[in-house]
Amino acid sequence: xxxxxxxxxxxxxxxxxxxxxxxxxxxxxxxxxxxxxxxxxxxxxxxxxxxxxxxxxxxxxxxxxxxxxxxxxxxxxxxxxxxxxxxxxxxxxxxxxxxxxxxxxxxxxxxxxxxxxxxxxxxxxxxxxxxxxxxxxxxxxxxxxxxxxxxxxxxxxxxxxxxxxxxxxxxxxxxxxxxxxxxxxxxxxxxxxxxxxxxxxxxxxxxxxxxxxxxxxxxxxxxxxxxxxxxxxxxxxxxxxxxxxxxxxxxxxxxxxxxxxxxxxxxxxxxxxxxxxxxxxxxxxxxxxxxxxxxxxxxxxxxxxxxxxxxxxxxx
Amino acid sequence: xxxxxxxxxxxxxxxxxxxxxxxxxxxxxxxxxxxxxxxxxxxxxxxxxxxxxxxxxxxxxxxxxxxxxxxxxxxxxxxxxxxxxxxxxxxxxxxxxxxxxxxxxxxxxxxxxxxxxxxxxxxxxxxxxxxxxxxxxxxxxxxxxxxxxxxxxxxxxxxxxxxxxxxxxxxxxxxxxxxxxxxxxxxxxxxxxxxxxxxxxxxxxxxx
Numbered sequence: 001x002x003x004x005x006x007x008x009x010x011x012x013x014x015x016x017x018x019x020x021x022x023x024x025x026x027x028x029x030x031x032x033x034x035x036x037x038x039x040x041x042x043x044x045x046x047x048x049x050x051x052x053x054x055x056x057x058x059x060x061x062x063x064x065x066x067x068x069x070x071x072x073x074x075x076x077x078x079x080x081x082x083x084x085x086x087x088x089x090x091x092x093x094x095x096x097x098x099x100x101x102x103x104x105x106x107x108x109x110x111x112x113x114x115x116x117x118x119x120x121x122x123x124x125x126x127x128x129x130x131x132x133x134x135x136x137x138x139x140x141x142x143x144x145x146x147x148x149x150x151x152x153x154x155x156x157x158x159x160x161x162x163x164x165x166x167x168x169x170x171x172x173x174x175x176x177x178x179x180x181x182x183x184x185x186x187x188x189x190x191x192x193x194x195x196x197x198x199x200x201x202x203x204x205x206x207x208x209x210x211x212x213x214x215x216x217x218x219x220x221x222x223x224x225x226x227x228x229x230x231x232x233x234x235x236x237x238x239x240x241x242x243x244x245x246x247x248x249x250x251x252x253x254x255x256x257x258x259x260x261x262x263x264x265x266x267x268x269x270x271x272x273x274x275x276x277x278x279x280x281x282x283x284x285x286x287x288x289x290x291x292x293x294x295x296x297x298x299x300x301x302x303x304x305x306x307x308x309x310x311x312x313x314x315x316x
Numbered sequence: 317x318x319x320x321x322x323x324x325x326x327x328x329x330x331x332x333x334x335x336x337x338x339x340x341x342x343x344x345x346x347x348x349x350x351x352x353x354x355x356x357x358x359x360x361x362x363x364x365x366x367x368x369x370x371x372x373x374x375x376x377x378x379x380x381x382x383x384x385x386x387x388x389x390x391x392x393x394x395x396x397x398x399x400x401x402x403x404x405x406x407x408x409x410x411x412x413x414x415x416x417x418x419x420x421x422x423x424x425x426x427x428x429x430x431x432x433x434x435x436x437x438x439x440x441x442x443x444x445x446x447x448x449x450x451x452x453x454x455x456x457x458x459x460x461x462x463x464x465x466x467x468x469x470x471x472x473x474x475x476x477x478x479x480x481x482x483x484x485x486x487x488x489x490x491x492x493x494x495x496x497x498x499x500x501x502x503x504x505x506x507x508x509x510x511x512x513x514x515x516x517x518x519x520x521x522x523x524x
Contacts, residue, residue: 133363134361134363134364134468155466156364156458156460156466156468157364157368157466157468158364176364176368178368178370197370198369198370198371199367199368199369199370199420200366200367200368202366218366218367218369218420219420220420240421243366243420263367263417263418263420264416264417264448265416265447265448265449265450266448
C-alpha cells in the first residue's frame with residue numbers, strides 16, 4: 001500500500017494541473033504491473049510485477065538492470081532524495097540498498113525477522129529509517145557498513161510512516177498505536193508526541209520550511225500540526241468512505257496532494273488537491289490511470305500503461 | 317482412582333515401571349512434570365492491520381438485534397507460557413460486519429474487554445465478512461497485560477470457504493496467516509431456528 005503513495009500523488013497532481021509535453025520514454029513492460037517507482041533522477045524505473053517480483057529498468061533505454069524474483073518479494077521500496085540510492089525491504093526482514101548508477105557496492109543486511117513494511121531515507125541519504133511490521137522502528141546509517149543508531153519502540157505495533165525535517169534535526173514517527181512521536185536526531189531521545197488520533201496515521205510529511213507537520217490516515221483528514229509543539233492547528237474535512245495513504249506537500253504550499261483508498265476496499269484510489277488556506281479540495285487526475293510519477297528536475301514525470309508498454313510523459 | 321503426580325511416580329517406581337537416574341526427590345520430579353505439561357506455546361503473531369481504533373467501548377456484545385450474519389460466540393482464556401492465567405489483561409477486538417466492512421467512523425464490531433482475575437473472555441458477534449483486499453474472514457486481537465509483551469494476532473475460522481473444508485492443506489491461501497494454529501474449529505450449537513457458531517480461542521502471552 002505505502003509503495004504506491006508518494007509517486008502516485010505527484011503524478012495525480014501533475015495530470016490535473018499541468019499541460020502535457022511529449023513522452024520522454026516508452027518502455028516495454030517486463031511483466032504485468034499495476035504500479036511502479038520512478039527515480040527522482042528519472043534514470044530508473046522499478047516495476048512491481050503482479051504476483052511478486054521487481055524489475056529495475058534503465059530509463060530511457062529500458063535495459064533491465066536487475067531483477068528480484070517473486071520469492072524474494074520486495075514489500076517496500078524507496079528512492080533516496082537525491083535519487084542515487086534505492087532501498088528495498090523484503091518479506092524476510094532484510095533490507096538492501098543499491099546504487100542507482102555507477103558501480104558502487106550494494107549493501108544488504110537483516111534488521112528483523114519480520115517483513116519490512118516501511119522505509120525512508122534521511123534527506124542526506126546517509127541514514128535510513130526501517131519499519132519492520134509490528135516491531136520497533138530502527139535507524140541505520142549506511143554511509144559505510146550498515147550500523148544501527150537507534151531503536152524506537154511503540155506501545156504496540158510498528159511504524160506506518162516517518163518524516164525527517166528539512167534540516168535533518170527532527171524525525172516524526174507515525175505508529176500503529178496511533179501516536180505521532182517526535183525525536184531529536186542527534187540524541188534519539190523523544191522530544192514530543194501527539195496522542196489525539198484515534199485511528200492510525202499512514203502518511204506524515206514536513207512542510208518545506210519545516211514549521212509544520214502534515215498527517216493523514218484512517219480518519220481521512222489532513223491534520224496540520226505545529227512542528228514545535230506537536231499540537232494540531234487545523235484539519236481538513238473528512239472524506240467519507242476513504243482513508244489517506246499518502247500526502248505530498250507541493251512546492252507552492254498551502255496546496256497538498258492527497259491520495260485516498262476506499263475503506264471498503266472496493267473502489268479505485270482517488271486523489272484530491274487540497275488548498276489548506278481555505279480547506280477546499282478539487283479532484284485530481286484526468287481519467288487516465290496513472291501508475292507512477294516523480295519530480296525530475298523542474299518537471300513532473302508521469303507514467304501510464306498501454307497494453308504491454310509503459311509510457312513516461314514529462315509535464316511542465 | 318485419582319492419584320497425584322507424586323503418588324503415581326511412587327507407585328510406578330515401586331512396581332518397576334519407572335527407573336530414576338536422577339538425584340531429584342520424587343516431589344521435585346512431580347512438580348517439574350506438572351509444570352512441563354502446563355507449558356504453552358505463545359499464540360502466533362499475526363499483524364495488526366490498518367483499521368485499529370483506540371477507545372473502543374467496554375462491551376462483550378458486538379451483535380445487535382437484527383444484524384445480518386451468522387451469530388458467533390468466541391470465548392477463551394488468557395494464559396502465559398507457563399500455563400498460568402494472566403490476570404487483568406486488556407483485550408481489544410475488532411472485525412468487519414457480515415458484509416466485510418470495518419466501521420471507521422464509529423465502533424460497530426469493536427470492543428474492549430477486561431477479562432479480570434480469571435482471565436476468561438467471551439464475545440457475542442457475527443461471523444465477519446470477507447474484506448475485499450483480504451483473503452480470509454478474521455477477527456483482530458490486541459492483548460496487553462502488565463509484565464507481558466503485547467500480543468497482536470488474528471483469529472480465523474476453519475469453516476471459511478477459502479479453505480475448501482481443508483484448512484490443514486489450504487490455510488496458506490491467505491498469505492497473512494502465519495500459523496495453522498490461528499485457524500480455529502467452529503462448533504455449531506442451538507436449535508434449527510437459532511443456530512450459533514462457537515469458537516474457542518485461548519491466548520498465550522509471553523512475559524517481558
